[in-house]
Amino acid sequence: MSGNDKNPNELTKHEQLLQYIRELPIGTKVPVRQMAKDRGVSEGTAYRALKEAEQLGLVSTKERIGTVRVDRKRRNHPEQLTFAEVLEIVQGSLLGGEEGLEKTLHKFVIGAMELGEMMAYIDAGSLLIVGNRENAHKIALEQGAGVLVTGGFGTSEEVKALANERQLPILTCRHDTFTVASMINRAMYDQLIKRKIMIIADLLEPTSRNGLLKQSSDVADFLKLSSETGSRRFPVTDEWNRVVGMITSKDVADSPTNQTLDKLMTRRPMTVTMNTPVASAAHRMVSEGIELLPVVDRQRKLVGAISRGEVLRAMQFANRPAHLGETFDALMWGGFAEQRDEENRLYFTGLATPQMSGPLGTISEGVLTSLMQQAASRAVEDLRKREHVLDNMTTYFLRTVPVDASISIVPHIIEASRRYVKVEVQAVQDGDVVAKAMLTAQTIDPA
Numbered sequence: 001m002s003g004n005d006k007n008p009n010e011l012t013k014h015e016q017l018l019q020y021i022r023e024l025p026i027g028t029k030v031p032v033r034q035m036a037k038d039r040g041v042s043e044g045t046a047y048r049a050l051k052e053a054e055q056l057g058l059v060s061t062k063e064r065i066g067t068v069r070v071d072r073k074r075r076n077h078p079e080q081l082t083f084a085e086v087l088e089i090v091q092g093s094l095l096g097g098e099e100g101l102e103k104t105l106h107k108f109v110i111g112a113m114e115l116g117e118m119m120a121y122i123d124a125g126s127l128l129i130v131g132n133r134e135n136a137h138k139i140a141l142e143q144g145a146g147v148l149v150t151g152g153f154g155t156s157e158e159v160k161a162l163a164n165e166r167q168l169p170i171l172t173c174r175h176d177t178f179t180v181a182s183m184i185n186r187a188m189y190d191q192l193i194k195r196k197i198m199i200i201a202d203l204l205e206p207t208s209r210n211g212l213l214k215q216s217s218d219v220a221d222f223l224k225l226s227s228e229t230g231s232r233r234f235p236v237t238d239e240w241n242r243v244v245g246m247i248t249s250k251d252v253a254d255s256p257t258n259q260t261l262d263k264l265m266t267r268r269p270m271t272v273t274m275n276t277p278v279a280s281a282a283h284r285m286v287s288e289g290i291e292l293l294p295v296v297d298r299q300r301k302l303v304g305a306i307s308r309g310e311v312l313r314a315m316q317f318a319n320r321p322a323h324l325g326e327t328f329d330a331l332m333w334g335g336f337a338e339q340r341d342e343e344n345r346l347y348f349t350g351l352a353t354p355q356m357s358g359p360l361g362t363i364s365e366g367v368l369t370s371l372m373q374q375a376a377s378r379a380v381e382d383l384r385k386r387e388h389v390l391d392n393m394t395t396y397f398l399r400t401v402p403v404d405a406s407i408s409i410v411p412h413i414i415e416a417s418r419r420y421v422k423v424e425v426q427a428v429q430d431g432d433v434v435a436k437a438m439l440t441a442q443t444i445d446p447a
Contacts, residue, residue: 013041014241017049021058027102030059030067052297060084060102081105081188083146083169086127089187090148090180092173095155097146097163105146108184110177111136119143129180134159141168150177200281201274203314204295204304212237212302215244215262219252222261235294235305236265242300243271246292271296274303282311283389286442332356332367333374336409346382347410348375354403362400363407365435369395371409372425372437379411380421380441388421391440399434401427407434419443 017039021030030053036046050067053059061067084101087094094101109121111130118136122128124144130136132153140147141162149155152174163170173180212235213221226232226249236245245265252264271294272281281293285308293311295303336350358364373393380388401407408428415422419442427435 012241013039013045014049014052017041017046018053018058021049021053032067052299052301081184083127083171085187086148086184087169087171089183090171090173090175092148092171095149095163095170095172096160097141097167097169099164099167100146100169103146103168108148108181109145110181112177115139127184129177129184131177137170138162141166141170144168146170148173148180150175150180198278198314199274200272200276200278200295200306203278203310204274204306211235211305213247213261214239215260215265217261218257219255219259219261219264220257222247222252223257231292233292235269235292235302236261237302241302243269243294243296243302245269246294269294271300272306273297278311278314279389281306283442285311286389287391329370329374332370336371338378345412346379347408348378349406349408352401352403352405352407357403360400362402363405365395365397368397368401368427368435369393369437371407372411372427372435373439375409375411376423376425376437376439376441379413379423380443383413383416383421388441388443391420391442393437393439395435395437397435399432401429401434405429 017035020035020039024030030050032043032046032050035050036043039046050059050061054061054067059067081089082102082104086092086105087101104125105127106125108127108129109118111118111128111133115133115135118128119139122140122143122145126140126145127148128136128140128145129148129150130140131149131151134156137147137149137155137159141159144166146168147155147163147170149170149172152172154172155170159170175183211225211229211231213225215236215238217236222234225234232249234247235243236247238244245262245267246269247261247265251266252259252261255264270284270288270290272284273296284290285293291308292305293307294305297303332355335353336348339347339349341347352363356363356367358366372395373390377388377390406429409425410428411423411425413421414424421441421443423439423441425437425439426433
């Protein structure tokens with residue numbers, strides 16, 4: 001292979017270490033020194049592999065615990081937290097049962113009742129939040145539950161030994177029981193929101209570097225890989241696997257077979273990470289006409305690549321959640337009801353609540369903008385029955401809206417083509433237009 005002595009199918013030591021980490025059982029501790037010794041590499045090489053594995057969601061490094069192999073697919077259970085995550089949320093300390101920190105909990109129980117009554121609510125996989133009640137700590141562990149001791153209290157050596165034996169964590173923090181329950185409940189909502197948002201990691205499994213070319217590769221290498229894979233575009237990386245360009249069949253057309261790709265490729269290509277929302281990637285690909293996006297880590301090292309078709313089909317056919325939890329948009333829109341006029345045109349009615357008010361005591365311009373955007377979005381979905389991305393929006397505010405006023409949000413489709421939709425939206429109070437907006441959106445065509 002001209003300019004590139006490495007077989008593209010041969011894994012580097014770094015890639016071999018990543019593959020080794022992927023094959024470890026969930027919950028396995030992965031110390032740097034031990035991995036370096038077992039795999040016959042330097043500690044620096046092992047450390048770099050662990051850091052990339054952490055960015056890919058394959059391992060998790062927690063204070064007082066170390067690096068542990070975790071399940072990257074735990075996004076399928078967005079309502080669940082691990083005990084380690086609870087420990088981090090409440091800024092607490094571990095008293096015992098370190099081996100159980102990566103276990104998930106399905107509910108928490110407030111220990112503000114008599115011991116006999118409490119036992120009816122405690123079961124395996126729950127978390128008992130309780131103060132300085134050693135008997136409750138012991139019973140919870142015997143029932144298969146973890147324990148969080150509030151108020152900064154500890155527990156006995158006997159209970160700590162039981163926690164270690166059962167591999168169930170017992171934690172402590174300085175906060176009171178009510179504050180702890182509120183903190184965990186808020187964290188559960190936040191995780192639910194984040195994990196219901198589809199990201200690139202949901203579509204892409206980390207792969208070996210087969211679908212790529214080096215900048216020192218030549219046109220002959222491109223033609224060979226294109227013939228093997230059927231693809232006409234590839235990411236181009238440097239010797240450290242950092243993405244430096246994109247190469248397509250148009251770029252190599254009419255070039256000699258020994259011409260190196262660094263002279264032909266498009267430099268500084270657009271990239272995404274594993275945590276990029278799919279909707280954001282779709283918007284970039286649609287607006288820029290991009291067919292393939294390299295997926296990189298924080299050091300711009302290549303993780304994989306995702307095509308326009310994969311992204312758009314995922315957006316079109318994914319099960320879209322009715323609510324993403326307590327987002328600001330969901331809270332503001334929650335009080336509006338869908339209506340139809342005599343010509344079956346869509347509009348929405350609701351009340352201006354006190355939470356929508358701005359510094360002057362009237363409904364804030366930001367809230368009105370959001371309401372009009374959401375009404376337009378639903379009108380486009382009603383027309384096209386497909387996903388779309390907002391291109392631009394121009395808003396006019398004509399008068400203020402008092403708290404408790406009844407508002408109608410009326411979207412009107414002005415123009416609709418295969419790829420674009422233009423929408424005019426009016427916010428109306430007592431028959432008067434209080435705000436208007438003009439929006440343009442790109443509809444997502446997976447073809």
